[in-house]
Amino acid sequence: MEHLLAIVDQRHADSPAFRSAVQWSRILGARLSVFLPADLTSPEGLTLGSGLLASVEHTAELDAEHWLEDFLARESASIGRHAVASRHWVQAVCHEVERMGADMIFISRESAPNSAAWKKLLRQLPAPTCIVRDTTTPQSILAAVSAIPEDAVHQVLNDTVLNYAVRLRDLWQVELKVASALPSAMEIAPMMGETYAVSYVQEEMETSLREALRLLLEKHGLKDDILCLRMGVVEAVLAQELETVHANWVIMGTVGRRALTAFFSGNSAEQVERHVPANLLLLRPQDFSEL
Numbered sequence: 001m002e003h004l005l006a007i008v009d010q011r012h013a014d015s016p017a018f019r020s021a022v023q024w025s026r027i028l029g030a031r032l033s034v035f036l037p038a039d040l041t042s043p044e045g046l047t048l049g050s051g052l053l054a055s056v057e058h059t060a061e062l063d064a065e066h067w068l069e070d071f072l073a074r075e076s077a078s079i080g081r082h083a084v085a086s087r088h089w090v091q092a093v094c095h096e097v098e099r100m101g102a103d104m105i106f107i108s109r110e111s112a113p114n115s116a117a118w119k120k121l122l123r124q125l126p127a128p129t130c131i132v133r134d135t136t137t138p139q140s141i142l143a144a145v146s147a148i149p150e151d152a153v154h155q156v157l158n159d160t161v162l163n164y165a166v167r168l169r170d171l172w173q174v175e176l177k178v179a180s181a182l183p184s185a186m187e188i189a190p191m192m193g194e195t196y197a198v199s200y201v202q203e204e205m206e207t208s209l210r211e212a213l214r215l216l217l218e219k220h221g222l223k224d225d226i227l228c229l230r231m232g233v234v235e236a237v238l239a240q241e242l243e244t245v246h247a248n249w250v251i252m253g254t255v256g257r258r259a260l261t262a263f264f265s266g267n268s269a270e271q272v273e274r275h276v277p278a279n280l281l282l283l284r285p286q287d288f289s290e291l
Contacts, residue, residue: 001028005102005105006020006032006034006035007106008034009110010064015111017106018034020106021130032080033080033081034079034081035083036064036071037083039089056085057085060085061085069081084096090120090124093121094121103127104127107129107132123267128281131281131282132279133278133280134248139174140249141165141169141172142247143250144252145213147183153285159220160287161252162178162219162220165178168281177227177228177241177247178222179229180228181234181236183231214227234272235275249281250276252272
């Protein structure tokens with residue numbers, strides 16, 4: 001990774017995302033830039049004419065640039081900076097990440113103007129994204145992989161997560177654990193009526209999945225004694241395992257489900273981000289060869 005980008009906003013004078021990005025840039029030897037997207041969402045029911053809107057945008061952008069200049073004044077390192085005023089916060093972030101060719105972005109939930117914009121960004125990740133809750137560097141890493149990859153994309157995601165996890169483990173010299181959520185046999189075969197049959201299938205399924213995950217870990221040079229396989233939903237399994245291993249960074253993949261697909265199938269990344277109290281690195285399938 002050669003270029004990191006921290007997303008900040010004017011409501012928070014001391015951004016944990018920025019502080020975390022500074023720490024990562026130092027250990028990686030990567031270039032660091034800061035982007036301030038000033039939100040121009042008009043109050044509900046208020047429509048501005050084109051002339052007035054242009055004036056408001058210009059004023060907001062100047063104000064954002066001045067704020068960013070003051071924000072970085074105390075930093076001794078050379079840090080790139082850019083501010084822009086936009087009514088479309090998510091598009092502004094995605095465009096800037098692509099324009100600058102950032103290899104990883106650092107951001108906090110509080111940087112988003114509202115919950116709708118935050119959810120939309122999680123479904124349109126423009127690059128590997130560190131969602132920062134605090135400024136602690138990785139002390140123990142928990143990587144989440146899918147026990148039953150739904151398709152080739154999810155298989156790639158498993159490899160992507162472990163690829164990053166191993167390299168970041170070596171980079172920070174910390175412990176790595178791998179967790180996976182195991183579905184119940186009743187969820188897979190709800191029509192099975194006899195309890196003993198369900199129990200038998202459950203045992204067989206767990207044995208099969210554990211072996212598949214063992215082979216996945218072996219592929220990445222990892223031993224299966226770092227694997228935790230629990231029954232339950234992803235966010236609950238990760239929360240339980242976090243308490244056990246005291247990890248403060250979680251690495252997981254996301255395919256960024258949208259619209260009806262997200263409504264019916266859910267989006268694990270969104271659930272984990274809401275319920276797991278740790279810093280979170282989200283990866284996409286296309287990130288597999290970018291580290």
